[in-house]
Amino acid sequence: MSIVLAVVVVVLVVVGGSAFFVLRSKKPKAMEVGTETETKPALKSPAGAPSLEGEEAGSKEPVISRGLDGSLPKSRSLLGSALARMRAKRALGEEFWVELEEALILSDLGLDLSVDLVESVRNKVYKEGVTATDAALEMLREEMIERLDHSNRDLNLGDAPPSVVLFVGVNGVGKTTSIGKLAALLSSEGKKVVVAAGDTFRAAAAEQLEMWAQRSDVQVVKGASGADPASVVFDAISHGAAVGADFVLADTAGRLQNRQNLMDELKKIRRVAEKASGTVTEVLLVLDATTGQNGLLQAQGFAEAASVTGVILTKLDGTAKGGVAFAIEDKLHIPIKFVGLGEGILDLVPFDPKAFVYEITGEVSQ
Amino acid sequence: MFESLGGRLEDALSKIRGKARLSEADVELALREIRNALLEADVNLLVVRAITDRIREAAVGAMASRSLTPGQQVVKAVNDELINVLGGETFRITYESKPPTVILMAGLQGSGKTTTSAKLARYFKAQGRSPMLVGADLQRPAAVEQLKTLASQIQVPMFSEWTSPIEVAKAGVAEARRIGRDVVIIDTAGRLTVDAELMDEIAAISREVRPKYTFLVIDAMMGQDSVNTAKAFNDVLELDAIVLSKLDGDARGGAALSVKEVVGKPIAFASDGEKLDNFGPFHPDRMASRILGMGDVLTLIEQAERTMDEEVAERGAKKLMEGKFDLEDFLQQLRQVKKMGSLKGMLSMLPGVPKELRDVEIDDAELGKIEAMISSMTKKERSDPSIIDASRRARIAAGSGTTSANVSALIKQFKEMQKMMRSMGIGPASATKRRPKPRPSKKGRKNRR
Ligand SMILES: Nc1nc2c(ncn2[C@@H]2O[C@H](COP(=O)(O)OP(=O)(O)OP(=O)(O)O)[C@@H](O)[C@H]2O)c(=O)[nH]1
Ligand SMILES: [Mg+2]
Numbered sequence: 001m002s003i004v005l006a007v008v009v010v011v012l013v014v015v016g017g018s019a020f021f022v023l024r025s026k027k028p029k030a031m032e033v034g035t036e037t038e039t040k041p042a043l044k045s046p047a048g049a050p051s052l053e054g055e056e057a058g059s060k061e062p063v064i065s066r067g068l069d070g071s072l073p074k075s076r077s078l079l080g081s082a083l084a085r086m087r088a089k090r091a092l093g094e095e096f097w098v099e100l101e102e103a104l105i106l107s108d109l110g111l112d113l114s115v116d117l118v119e120s121v122r123n124k125v126y127k128e129g130v131t132a133t134d135a136a137l138e139m140l141r142e143e144m145i146e147r148l149d150h151s152n153r154d155l156n157l158g159d160a161p162p163s164v165v166l167f168v169g170v171n172g173v174g175k176t177t178s179i180g181k182l183a184a185l186l187s188s189e190g191k192k193v194v195v196a197a198g199d200t201f202r203a204a205a206a207e208q209l210e211m212w213a214q215r216s217d218v219q220v221v222k223g224a225s226g227a228d229p230a231s232v233v234f235d236a237i238s239h240g241a242a243v244g245a246d247f248v249l250a251d252t253a254g255r256l257q258n259r260q261n262l263m264d265e266l267k268k269i270r271r272v273a274e275k276a277s278g279t280v281t282e283v284l285l286v287l288d289a290t291t292g293q294n295g296l297l298q299a300q301g302f303a304e305a306a307s308v309t310g311v312i313l314t315k316l317d318g319t320a321k322g323g324v325a326f327a328i329e330d331k332l333h334i335p336i337k338f339v340g341l342g343e344g345i346l347d348l349v350p351f352d353p354k355a356f357v358y359e360i361t362g363e364v365s366q
Numbered sequence: 367m368f369e370s371l372g373g374r375l376e377d378a379l380s381k382i383r384g385k386a387r388l389s390e391a392d393v394e395l396a397l398r399e400i401r402n403a404l405l406e407a408d409v410n411l412l413v414v415r416a417i418t419d420r421i422r423e424a425a426v427g428a429m430a431s432r433s434l435t436p437g438q439q440v441v442k443a444v445n446d447e448l449i450n451v452l453g454g455e456t457f458r459i460t461y462e463s464k465p466p467t468v469i470l471m472a473g474l475q476g477s478g479k480t481t482t483s484a485k486l487a488r489y490f491k492a493q494g495r496s497p498m499l500v501g502a503d504l505q506r507p508a509a510v511e512q513l514k515t516l517a518s519q520i521q522v523p524m525f526s527e528w529t530s531p532i533e534v535a536k537a538g539v540a541e542a543r544r545i546g547r548d549v550v551i552i553d554t555a556g557r558l559t560v561d562a563e564l565m566d567e568i569a570a571i572s573r574e575v576r577p578k579y580t581f582l583v584i585d586a587m588m589g590q591d592s593v594n595t596a597k598a599f600n601d602v603l604e605l606d607a608i609v610l611s612k613l614d615g616d617a618r619g620g621a622a623l624s625v626k627e628v629v630g631k632p633i634a635f636a637s638d639g640e641k642l643d644n645f646g647p648f649h650p651d652r653m654a655s656r657i658l659g660m661g662d663v664l665t666l667i668e669q670a671e672r673t674m675d676e677e678v679a680e681r682g683a684k685k686l687m688e689g690k691f692d693l694e695d696f697l698q699q700l701r702q703v704k705k706m707g708s709l710k711g712m713l714s715m716l717p718g719v720p721k722e723l724r725d726v727e728i729d730d731a732e733l734g735k736i737e738a739m740i741s742s743m744t745k746k747e748r749s750d751p752s753i754i755d756a757s758r759r760a761r762i763a764a765g766s767g768t769t770s771a772n773v774s775a776l777i778k779q780f781k782e783m784q785k786m787m788r789s790m791g792i793g794p795a796s797a798t799k800r801r802p803k804p805r806p807s808k809k810g811r812k813n814r815r
Contacts, residue, residue: 108590171476171478203513203515203519204515208509211508257616258615261730288476290592292587292590293407293618294616297616323589324589343505
């Protein structure tokens, strides 16, 4: 027990206790009570706080739409026009570099990495005396592809089948869907696949996985709702071994990496899975392409709890670029293995660094 | 989750705060750091630019005014700006005079619509309404099943059928009218903004059922794309408000700021946990003050009010003030506090908590151990821990599945804590300085929910 803990408890008691004192005496005004003296005026927002009808608010109209002639460009077209402007420029001015950096930031690569990449290309451009913008852009792409070049993106196989693949990640990123797609992909290659309904927490999670299993005609092993996920996974692996499966793909409930108890549960799932008669060859972190810099924390958290071996980057069919996956691979050396490009059963493809980099840096310049 | 953004802004501003004279370069430097802090927090680049431009304008004004404390004024400009972006009134729901009040839920895949729909239904039920859920997500496997399960957990009727999303929505509203439900929440399939067909579909649903409110569910972990998403949904649907999901994560939540700025619609509700009651109205001013390091005591108090047993909490506070707070009280309070949520989360809402303390890893499982140890003590030991000798210690350790060392540590730390409390002015010495205890009045009691 730490002293901090005790202090917090006591402070909370005081807060709670005094809240009741105060609330009792003047409940209807409860909202105004706890604010205490001088913070209140500061909290009042200035007169023009956005009203419900943003459009009618006149000068308070959202700045972005105003600034960009009424229509906010998709990041794609924004990037497109930025790039068009870049190309139009003859010399490699400061503005070019700023725009390049911003294009990277808009793709969620993160500030540090974006600055770092541009800096590095800038040095090279200077050294090699390059003066054309499209050549500089090409150098950026090379640099990015180069950084992605060292990874093994194949699905690892174990010596003792079945090869067990755990799917982990925060809520709603596409774990279950990706299992459905990967099961289909592996089946189409003639592999025998069993899926494990290791999400015993979320309502109808097992049903969802079952429907995917039907689509690709693979067996599913599930437990009761609320059952211990580790034992469901264990059972599935044992079943997989018994029926001579090549792969067991195990679903897990979505969890936020800052929830220690849930991360402990994940550790246990991995530990128990390792005791079963297969080999845990992959722990795939499923990452939603719309995720911002929190993706790095997700990767760290899950890597720590379950030794993540690869990333599946989902929802790349939308407007988000998924740049944080680049940052994850660059910083944490966790390779992106597959990408999700839709909700259909065929919409999972092996990761292609070149295509990814070209998406991030805009359409190919002539 | 916004704390770290607050910390970064604080750093950026500390350099100019006390300056008696500000050069343009000083301001630019501070603005640069503010920009970086916002970008690292996932605020959209274009929104960052808009925000820093407005701050620059205010700062230039401050410099021109030859004020004695230009640094302070810039700090104030930043504060005002943030409150302005996030700020505004707490969203208020009004109900259709001719029920039902229809609410349409929209969002990307995986943003949390289904769970949020159920949480909303639970919320309305708690407000004394009679909500109904409509499952119009016929796309994702088992989405309807999921909603059905959640609906039965909160005992709210749920409607769906295997026709088409538009038909389901229409029939759902009709059904609600027929069975006399006054709020209808329509869950829809997640869709990408580039999917013209599905965007048309939700627009058609909206035209068909004419919702009183259309809510866009946004994941708090979202990055730069938040702006595209919000704008695109707002274009086809005329959103009324945003619902933030997964606020219990450790994302810095720039998406909230971005979306607010770009569509100019308020954040009405926020979700901060997987349980169906981890949900409530979003208070922009409180969130702004949390970013600015002023804590969020109001939310904390509300949480306390919702979950704690009034009598017990009151007794604890009284004992504390009187300096008679012993391990028995501690145990009781611990059980109360545990119900409120994670300690770390609560800590972040307290004002004036130093950064070091905020960053400390707090394992809530520790609480269980402490509870076990105190539970294994006798009444007498709890009120006077000094009687606990080696043999008693061994007994307590055995009874609670801990070690003697754990027990000594607990006792030692409890003593330290008492000392610390005293030095913080909690206890009899300073009791006179605290606000007088209002006598619980009958009226106050009645007004409490
Ligand atoms: N457009 C698109 N949608 C996807 C993709 N992958 C998953 N989805 C959708 O994202 C939503 C969430 O997917 P799930 O597979 O349920 O996600 P999950 O991680 O299993 O979610 P939880 O188990 O609830 O944590 C569903 O609507 C999927 O159809 C993708 O690559 N592209
Ligand atoms: Mg799932």
